[in-house]
Amino acid sequence: MPHYLKLGIGVICLIAVASGLFVARSRLTATPVPTAPQPVPMTAAEVQRQDVSIVLEGLWTVQALYTATIRSQVTGTLEKVDFTEGLKVKRGQVLAQIDPRTFQAALDQAIARRDRDQAQLDNAKENLGRNVPLLKRGYSPTIKRTTRVAPCV
Numbered sequence: 001m002p003h004y005l006k007l008g009i010g011v012i013c014l015i016a017v018a019s020g021l022f023v024a025r026s027r028l029t030a031t032p033v034p035t036a037p038q039p040v041p042m043t044a045a046e047v048q049r050q051d052v053s054i055v056l057e058g059l060w061t062v063q064a065l066y067t068a069t070i071r072s073q074v075t076g077t078l079e080k081v082d083f084t085e086g087l088k089v090k091r092g093q094v095l096a097q098i099d100p101r102t103f104q105a106a107l108d109q110a111i112a113r114r115d116r117d118q119a120q121l122d123n124a125k126e127n128l129g130r131n132v133p134l135l136k137r138g139y140s141p142t143i144k145r146t147t148r149v150a151p152c153v
Contacts (some may be wrong), residue, residue, distance in 0.1 A: 070095060076102055 076098035083095045 072096070072098060074098065074103070 078096055078097045080097040081095070082097070083089055085092070089095065
């Protein structure tokens with residue numbers, strides 16, 4: 001057997017033994033040795049009867065058991081809110097007040113239109129009262145009569 005072959009086999013055997021020792025040693029140090037648990041320090045005290053407050057700290061989400069959606073029957077600018085969120089309210093309780101000026105303006109316009117229409121009706125009745133005797137005598141055409149009677153009916 002040549003000399004370089006014996007040397008090569010010796011080096012391979014030496015590498016194999018060294019790597020085996022390395023693996024065995026790393027397994028021994030990798031597993032921790034279990035230690036006995038440390039005793040918990042305690043203090044003794046006399047027994048007392050008292051309330052114990054429970055305080056929970058953390059991020060929580062609270063969801064109401066009952067919820068109510070409040071919608072106004074009319075639209076407008078919210079002027080005043082008469083309730084506090086989370087408090088109990090009763091049926092019929094005023095919760096908010098909407099600015100009444102727009103509704104007052106609409107009411108005033110409707111009253112003005114009614115008064116204008118009433119004045120026009122009174123005027124048409126008066127004109128009809130003047131034209132009926134003329135129509136009976138034949139001085140007023142029948143076309144005028146139909147236009148005079150229609151608004152008064």
